[in-house]
Amino acid sequence: MYVDSHCHLAFPELAGDIDGVLARMSAAGVGRALSVCTRLDEFERIHALAMRDERIFASVGVHPDTIGGDEPTVERLIELARRPRVIAIGETGLDYYRLPEPLEWQRDRFRVHIRAAREADRPLIIHTRSAAADTLRIMREERAGEAGGVMHCFTESLQVAQAAIDMGFYISFSGIVTFKNARELQAVAAALPLDRLLIETDAPYLAPVPFRGRTNEPAFVAQVAAKLAELHGTSIDSLRAATTGNFSRCFNRLSDFSPVFS
Numbered sequence: 001m002y003v004d005s006h007c008h009l010a011f012p013e014l015a016g017d018i019d020g021v022l023a024r025m026s027a028a029g030v031g032r033a034l035s036v037c038t039r040l041d042e043f044e045r046i047h048a049l050a051m052r053d054e055r056i057f058a059s060v061g062v063h064p065d066t067i068g069g070d071e072p073t074v075e076r077l078i079e080l081a082r083r084p085r086v087i088a089i090g091e092t093g094l095d096y097y098r099l100p101e102p103l104e105w106q107r108d109r110f111r112v113h114i115r116a117a118r119e120a121d122r123p124l125i126i127h128t129r130s131a132a133a134d135t136l137r138i139m140r141e142e143r144a145g146e147a148g149g150v151m152h153c154f155t156e157s158l159q160v161a162q163a164a165i166d167m168g169f170y171i172s173f174s175g176i177v178t179f180k181n182a183r184e185l186q187a188v189a190a191a192l193p194l195d196r197l198l199i200e201t202d203a204p205y206l207a208p209v210p211f212r213g214r215t216n217e218p219a220f221v222a223q224v225a226a227k228l229a230e231l232h233g234t235s236i237d238s239l240r241a242a243t244t245g246n247f248s249r250c251f252n253r254l255s256d257f258s259p260v261f262s
C-alpha cells in the first residue's frame with residue numbers, strides 16, 4: 001500500500017466529504033494517511049478522526065503561517081503529542097514567503113516545536129519556504145536531529161536536502177514534483193537516495209498532474225509515487241515499498257503503531 005505522509009483532512013474541502021475521501025483513498029491503494037495539524041483549535045477534530053479510523057494518524061502543531069488562535073507552548077504540545085494515534089509534531093518551520101519581517105515570533109514558535117518533539121520523542125514535520133538557511137540553522141541550534149522527522153513538500157536545493165538528511169531527516173515530495181515546470185526539483189528528487197524519500201499530497205492543495213486545478217486528496221498520492229519511480233528508473237512497486245517502509249521507520253515511536261500499521 002501507499003502512505004500519504006501529509007494531508008489536511010480537517011480542512012473544509014475534505015472534511016465535508018470525509019467518507020468519500022477515505023473510500024477513494026482505499027480504492028486507490030493508499031492504506032494510511034497522516035492528517036496534519038496547522039492550529040490548535042483544529043487538533044480535536046483531527047484526533048477524533050484518527051481515533052475512529054485506523055487508516056488515519058494525527059499530528060499536533062501550529063503552522064508558521066497561522067496567525068491568531070492559541071500560541072503553542074512546549075508543555076501543551078507534549079501533552080497533546082502523548083495522546084494515542086498522535087505520531088508527529090507539526091507542521092512547523094519557517095515561511096518567509098507570505099509574511100513580512102520581523103518574524104522573530106515565527107522562529108520562536110519553531111524552536112518551541114523542536115523542544116517539544118525532543119522531549120516527547122516524536123518526529124517533526126517541517127515546512128520551509130524562502131527560509132532554508134534559517135530553517136537549517138535553527139534545526140542545528142535546537143538539535144532537531146534528536147527528534148528526526150521529515151522536510152515536507154520539499155522544494156529546496158539538493159544541498160538543503162542533504163543537510164537535512166545528514167541530521168537524520170527524510171525528504172517528502174508532493175504533487176509539485178509532477179509539474180512540467182519543476183525540472184530542478186525533479187533533478188533533486190532523482191539524486192536523493194530511495195531510503196530517504198517520502199510521498200505526500202498536502203491535500204487539499206497542489207493536486208498532481210493530471211488532476212491539477214482540482215481539489216487534491218490522499219488518493220492522488222499514487223501520481224507522486226509514479227513520478228518518483230520514473231525519475232529513479234525503478235518500478236512503482238519498489239518505489240511504493242520504499243516509501244511505505246520509510247514512513248514506518250520515520251514515524252514509528254509508539255507501541256500502538258506497528259500492529260495498526262502492518
Ligand SMILES: [Zn+2]
Pocket residue numbers: 091127152153
Ligand atoms: Zn507545509
Ligand SMILES: [Zn+2]
Pocket residue numbers: 006007008036091202
Ligand atoms: Zn501542509
